[in-house]
Amino acid sequence: MNPVQKFMEQLQQGLPSATDEFNREESFLIEMRDGVLLKTSMYFPAGTGPWPVIVIRNPYAAILPILAAAASLWTQYGYAVVLQDCRGTGDSAGNWTPFLNERNDGLDTIQWIMKQSWMNGNIGTYGHSYLSAVQWVMADRLPNEVKAMVLSGFTTERYRQHYMNGMFRHDVYTGWAIENSGVKNISTEGLFQQAVHIRPHIEMDEQIFGQKLAWYRDWITNVSPVDDYWSAGFWSDLKEIPKNIHTPILMIDGWFDQHLDGMVRDYHKLPEETRRRSRFFIGPWLPLDK
Incomplete structure (x- = not known):
């Protein structure tokens, strides 16, 4: 069984019978606020919509077949799926600097989706590892149309991830x-x-x-958590984002994943009302098992 087949078998476990069918894939170049064009693929169910939309932003070419297969499956349950190459990766233009542009690019993409006639007013975001990072960085600015986020294997506590005992x-x-x-x-x-x-x-x-x-x-x-690089600016701001999130989150991690300690901290940072509507699942998984 190849990796795509294995992933799809796991993804379908416990799902009810499909109610729709995959109809078509379309590709666009979406312009960001600074003029850079990002390659974006849309997966649509049969019919004319409008549909709820799942948004995935991804820098990894190697997992595109898995994400495309998942997108096709989700269309069978009545979702449209937006799958975008992060800036400077895949077929998107611009320069690749990890994390730097993901907040603005993610928010610009959400705004573009909200203007499309095939979106029914309900958006969800999804992804593991860096695909979760691109969600965290914009999570405190999401519009009401974003109804839920699915995050796994990434924490806003970056110094704690990059360094262990110094x-x-x-x-x-x-x-x-x-x-x-x-x-x-x-x-x-x-x-x-x-x-x-x-x-x-x-x-x-x-x-x-x-x-x-x-x-x-x-x-x-x-090398120190008090260095300005970690304690001020982007990384410091990122640590504070969970405190200002109002969108419900499904957080997932494994007992053996290096992000677990930080994700527990992130979960407890959430406002009480957000945490009440969110869930955090922890299972006996290695990072790539999820």
Whole structure:
């Protein structure tokens, strides 16, 4: 059984019989506020709508077949699905800098959807890992049309994720940086072992990719939680977002996932009324099992 088949089998467990059928896929280039065009695919049920809409924003080319299969399935239950390549990834224009543009790009995409005749006034957001990050960063600014969010495997407590007992998590974030450097046409096979042996490590990016990854250098050189990089600006603001969320959230994580501690903290940051309408499921999963 290939990964797509396995995912679809798990996704369909416990679902009732489908009530609709997948009709068509259409692709658009949606313009962001700064003029950058993002590749966006729409999956529609049969008929003319309008429908509730599921929004997924994704930077990972490798999981596109899984997301496309899931989108087709959801159309069979009466949902339209919007699947967008994050800025600088896939077929979207712009430069890839992790996290930097996701708040504005996500909110611009939501506003575009709200203007479409096939949207019935109900939007939900969905995704795991970075696909959850793109939800967190805009969660305090969502319009009333966004009725729910599904978040798994990501926390707003970023210093706690990048560092454990004062040590940078090379096992997670050096590997992630290599796989998501934004450098085109390079094989990443064997690069992690090469990267962790480069001294001084700050030169890893230039030796492997021929260019500096400024965001990765920020991660490895700001070693204290009181450094301005973590305690002020973007990352500090991100930690405060859960306190101002009014959209119900389904949060999911595993006992063996490195994000669990931070996600528990995020859940308790939610306003009492939001938390009352939200749920947090924790199960016996590794990060990729979910």
